Amino acid sequence: MQDGKAGPGGKIVGQGSMSGGAGSGASGGTVGKASEPKRIDAAAMGGAKAAATTAAKVKLRGLPYGANINDVLNFFRGFGITEQHVTFGVNSDGRPSGEAWVSFARLEDARRAVREKDRHHMGDRYVELFLLNEGGSVAARRS
Numbered sequence: 001m002q003d004g005k006a007g008p009g010g011k012i013v014g015q016g017s018m019s020g021g022a023g024s025g026a027s028g029g030t031v032g033k034a035s036e037p038k039r040i041d042a043a044a045m046g047g048a049k050a051a052a053t054t055a056a057k058v059k060l061r062g063l064p065y066g067a068n069i070n071d072v073l074n075f076f077r078g079f080g081i082t083e084q085h086v087t088f089g090v091n092s093d094g095r096p097s098g099e100a101w102v103s104f105a106r107l108e109d110a111r112r113a114v115r116e117k118d119r120h121h122m123g124d125r126y127v128e129l130f131l132l133n134e135g136g137s138v139a140a141r142r143s
Helices: 042-046 069-075 107-117
Strands: 002-006 012-015 038-041 056-061 086-090 096-104 120-122 125-132 138-140
Touching (some): 069 086, 096 107
Antiparallel strands (some): 038 086
């Protein structure tokens, strides 16, 4: 595992693989207390540098727990997304949370992704998409 770094929400997360004993570097929260999932940058897992600028972010909820970067890239085929644009969530014990965040270079692309891909299936689960505002809260369900 490499040193931790600040994730999209300013959270410090460890870097590691999401398969198997995934997210072993993510520090945990308090047992029995619900907290926001930690975030692991998919680009950091592969050693690539993260994208520099982001115009808009989309939150994915309901991912299969075994989902990986290729699943997300296939889900967004045609949107110009690369692994540097994807961040996965992990819960307090380091396991996948079923959430991810995808950065888009243009707000219009993020809106189109929410409009076209919200509630589409990845494997046997449907994935909900939420357009986020600059502060990271939900801006709109469908645009």
